Amino acid sequence: MYKRRRKSPLLELELLDRATVRGRFRHVSVAPEVGVTVTKNMFTFPLDDLAVMLEQFGLLDVRVVPIPSYVFVVPAPSALVSVPAPASAKLYPFQREGVARAMRWGRALIADEMGLGKTVQALTLVRHYGGRALIICPSYLTLNWVREGAAWGVELHRIKSSKCPVPAENVVLSYDLAARRVQQLGTFTTVVCDESHYLKSHKTKRTRSLRALVQRTPHAFLLTGTPAANRPVELYSQVSMLQPACWSTYTHFVERYCGAKRSPLGFVDVSGATHKEELAFRLREVCMIRRLKRDVLNLPPKVRARVDLETKGTVDIRRGMARWREINALEPLVPQDLVLERQCLVSELYRLTGDAKADAVRKYLLDLPANVIIFAYHQKMLDVICATLECIRIDGRVPMDQRQPLLDRFVAGDVPYAALGISAAGTGLTITSCSTVIFAELYYVPGALLQAEDRCHRIGQTSTVDVRYLCATNTLDDHLWSMIQKKLRVTDACLDARDDRSW
Numbered sequence: 001m002y003k004r005r006r007k008s009p010l011l012e013l014e015l016l017d018r019a020t021v022r023g024r025f026r027h028v029s030v031a032p033e034v035g036v037t038v039t040k041n042m043f044t045f046p047l048d049d050l051a052v053m054l055e056q057f058g059l060l061d062v063r064v065v066p067i068p069s070y071v072f073v074v075p076a077p078s079a080l081v082s083v084p085a086p087a088s089a090k091l092y093p094f095q096r097e098g099v100a101r102a103m104r105w106g107r108a109l110i111a112d113e114m115g116l117g118k119t120v121q122a123l124t125l126v127r128h129y130g131g132r133a134l135i136i137c138p139s140y141l142t143l144n145w146v147r148e149g150a151a152w153g154v155e156l157h158r159i160k161s162s163k164c165p166v167p168a169e170n171v172v173l174s175y176d177l178a179a180r181r182v183q184q185l186g187t188f189t190t191v192v193c194d195e196s197h198y199l200k201s202h203k204t205k206r207t208r209s210l211r212a213l214v215q216r217t218p219h220a221f222l223l224t225g226t227p228a229a230n231r232p233v234e235l236y237s238q239v240s241m242l243q244p245a246c247w248s249t250y251t252h253f254v255e256r257y258c259g260a261k262r263s264p265l266g267f268v269d270v271s272g273a274t275h276k277e278e279l280a281f282r283l284r285e286v287c288m289i290r291r292l293k294r295d296v297l298n299l300p301p302k303v304r305a306r307v308d309l310e311t312k313g314t315v316d317i318r319r320g321m322a323r324w325r326e327i328n329a330l331e332p333l334v335p336q337d338l339v340l341e342r343q344c345l346v347s348e349l350y351r352l353t354g355d356a357k358a359d360a361v362r363k364y365l366l367d368l369p370a371n372v373i374i375f376a377y378h379q380k381m382l383d384v385i386c387a388t389l390e391c392i393r394i395d396g397r398v399p400m401d402q403r404q405p406l407l408d409r410f411v412a413g414d415v416p417y418a419a420l421g422i423s424a425a426g427t428g429l430t431i432t433s434c435s436t437v438i439f440a441e442l443y444y445v446p447g448a449l450l451q452a453e454d455r456c457h458r459i460g461q462t463s464t465v466d467v468r469y470l471c472a473t474n475t476l477d478d479h480l481w482s483m484i485q486k487k488l489r490v491t492d493a494c495l496d497a498r499d500d501r502s503w
Helices: 018-025 047-059 092-106 118-131 139-151 173-180 203-218 232-242 250-257 276-286 314-328 336-356 358-365 378-388 400-411 446-453 478-494
Strands: 002-004 012-016 035-038 042-046 107-110 132-135 169-175 190-194 219-223 302-309 374-375 392-395 417-421 436-437 465-472
Touching: 002 358, 018 203, 042 446, 092 107, 092 118, 107 118, 107 232, 118 132, 118 139, 118 190, 132 139, 132 173, 139 169, 139 400, 169 173, 190 478, 203 232, 232 276, 232 478, 250 276, 250 336, 250 400, 276 478, 302 358, 314 336, 336 358, 336 378, 358 378, 358 400, 358 465, 374 378, 378 392, 378 417, 400 417, 436 446, 446 478, 465 478
Parallel strands: 107 219, 132 169, 132 190, 190 219, 302 465, 374 417, 374 436, 392 417, 436 465
Antiparallel strands: 002 012, 012 042, 035 042
């Protein structure tokens, strides 16, 4: 992708696959050096060489397209306006850089990895723009936003239910309430959507209700450490509500970046990933601010380990796995009725796997030291954990106002263990007093596992974080483990254009 440099007779070209292009150039009659190197994979050409270069790229079956006019290079943060913050609080250098970049755009997806302080960056932006601000977040994080806002000099008024009046000041409320009361909220200078992967589907009523609100607000910031928790298509609804002119239509997006194709069921399958490097480039240049902990912080390492638990499985699991393999062998021409059967099979196998490994998990937990977090998905598995260990329990059944006091008991050391639901307590919590995290069950969505891991691995952690995944033999766990790794490679390529994650 290329663009003309401002006030310069040079043209910039970014090669997404430098080695391949250079290798091909050695076999044609052009110079082996592709322009003058500026930075990694970025080169410059004199304008009068453009036609020659494009012709040669065409011969090499490499398509070069102009960078759209809405893409621009953000100036160095030091050249931008000062970043306001309370006298008692300080931003890390990378946080100041993120805030400055967001100020330059005015609307951004702050997708820093979990534990890098997206909340404080958003509150700094709210202070900078002034006026009335709206914070939309999962219901269990509303109290946390009120506390963080007070620490950073931003007074937030929490709306607890649909009966509460909407104040004329800064407001914080849950996604469900915001979607139901969007017409009553009024206008704002700034809107912040925390854990914006809650808006990953453009078809849901929640996303459709909030899309217009986000688009009409002058300054909008979406916060999430996993903008594409499962697949690239989840990015569209988020980035398109921030910069609709930059991302065209949903159809264009899924055809270009999701390998859209007709499914045997009659719908369009958008679960693929294509042009991953290009997507990462466009996100970085248009609206996404993303930094990884391994690049900007000197945190202790996070060590993952797979612990294999020996189980015999059950007759139902063996029969289900055999039938599942039979249907998979028919790909890509699987009849519609078998596609539906396969979906039901996987859901049932996931439940049966939790039941089959419960006793093995119980035996493993008996030898645990104190100060350990155990994550699980099913209620039955959480019941096993609570029956085995003295622990607090936070799942979807625990009221929002009771969760933080429970967590405070664990952090203070009053209770040696914490049993947490992956869905209910996998985001928004900070537990740096603990450095051992155990997953009694796997989960389909790798982003949810990463979120849960990073409740401990974040700013303030001083010890190596030990993450253990308990996998049972003769169950669905083997398939889930390989599927998680595959999905992570795809999302890393789409978001970061990198493959250096260790799993």
